[in-house]
Amino acid sequence: MNSIFQDANRQQIANRRRKDVIIHLVFIVATSIGVLALCALIIDILMDGLSRLQPDLFTNFPSRKAAGSGMKSAIVGSIYMLIIMLPVSFILGVGAAIYLEEYAGKNRFTRLIQLNISTLAGVPSIVYGILGLTLFVRLLAFERSLLAGAFTMTLLVLPIIIVSAQEAIRAVPKSRRDASFALGATKWQTVSRSVIPSSISGILTGVILAMSRAIGETAPLVMIGAMTYINFLPTSLKDSFTVMPIQIYNWISKPQLEFKELAASGIIVLLALLLIMNFSAILLRNKYQKKY
Template sequence: MRRRIDFMLRLLFLLCTSIGIVALAVLIVSIVVDGFRYIRPELFLNYPSRRAAQAGMKSAIVGSIYMLLMMAPISFVFGVGAAIYLEEYAKKNRATRFIQLNISTLAGVPSIVYGILGLTIFVRFFALERSLISGTLTMTLLVLPVIIVSAQEAIKAVPKIRRDASFALGADKWQTVSRAVLPSAMPGILTGVILAMSRAIGETAPLVMIGALTYISFLPSSLKDSFSVMPIQIFNWISRPQEEFHSLAAAGIMVLLALLLLMNFSAILLRNKFQKHI
């Protein structure tokens, strides 16, 4: 009886997995078929246009890269710093548990809430307007809880014996954290940071809330300039009635997927590289 139940459950799990894989494969094939003919140099070199034959997503690609380059160091410093404090320095009391509960809750909050928060704080309160810096800070708020939680889990996974050995050799608290704990936790930390960046680069709702432009024919030259990103440009194209823009949107999705796959592949390479040195 148990073997029969086990066999039935394995079939059920295999069926569920197959449905997800098949649906994803059909979606990817459909996107590739529609957008492959628009994967050309003009897509990367031209600015958005009302004519599909001349339209590109240069400003959106550059805006996404700018935002990613600014988000990464800010998110890493504040996210990993908060994780180190909560795991290594903060006392385990009610206040710490309350903070931890709120961070875990924020990691699952819908992204549109962060868009409203960014609109209220950065765009209106600090008067940063609908600029690149507003978008960067809003997306940093979005990924911070995810980075903190993943960094905490990576730090927790470091064996206690490493800390004890460091203290036994006469190291103080910070020397132990920086030279024994962090090098061992770095593969998990970097993986969490890059995956959080991957999530942010594909988000649309928060940037719509703070006013990222759907049509922009210049590159941002300062942090206060207006900007666009790839998900916003794709959303603009897919909402147009012309079939050519739908194919352009499919090509944009292919570019965005390639960037996400590259980031995930980088996370795997960095994790494997650091694990070899542990």
């Protein structure tokens, strides 16, 4: 009887191992397909765009002639939008996370708010474009300005920043708070001098990754009417603007091959900027990360 049970157990173990091997192979194949497709796209973009990756691309304004066209206004517009977005998003997002984690009571109302924030983090970006069009462009009469675009993208990244900042604050051990209170610190002193410094790496990482998403978004800015052809630099918050994804979209929609090459070179610039921002997030996380 024991030998029968042992044989059955060995057979079950062999079946589980066989299933594990099959699932492992499926995961490897799926990952390989995704990586190969990404590599093929990057190689194709590099082959088309490297020839047009010249100083004129950064110093010239967009033009109807591909030979003298550049993306100066789009690069500057993206930078201006990030400069406006960053402080507003950081203050509102991190402030909301601190309130929800450290001050708000754990009741049904706060759980409802938390559920809504988590849901908003996964809402398609076009929905934020419709909201920005209704709220900032029409209701507040910002028109198709840099301010309207920056505030619309702030709405897009706020849920992401709040969720990531909450996770970073939640990861701080309770013992640090208790030790601070035991030394006579107030609630705000504990939060500002113990909790936030301990969680700053996770907070900064979430903020930078959220900015990376915002700089590559097109749909919300198309909805609020961001211009596709701008041959001047914005001088005030009420001026019209364009950004790199919209300029790339404009070029790639044209039938001429030269504009396709310009679009590929613009994609290379945008990818480089995104990689720099993500690499900065990794460096900040490694520099300020604390082990408990």
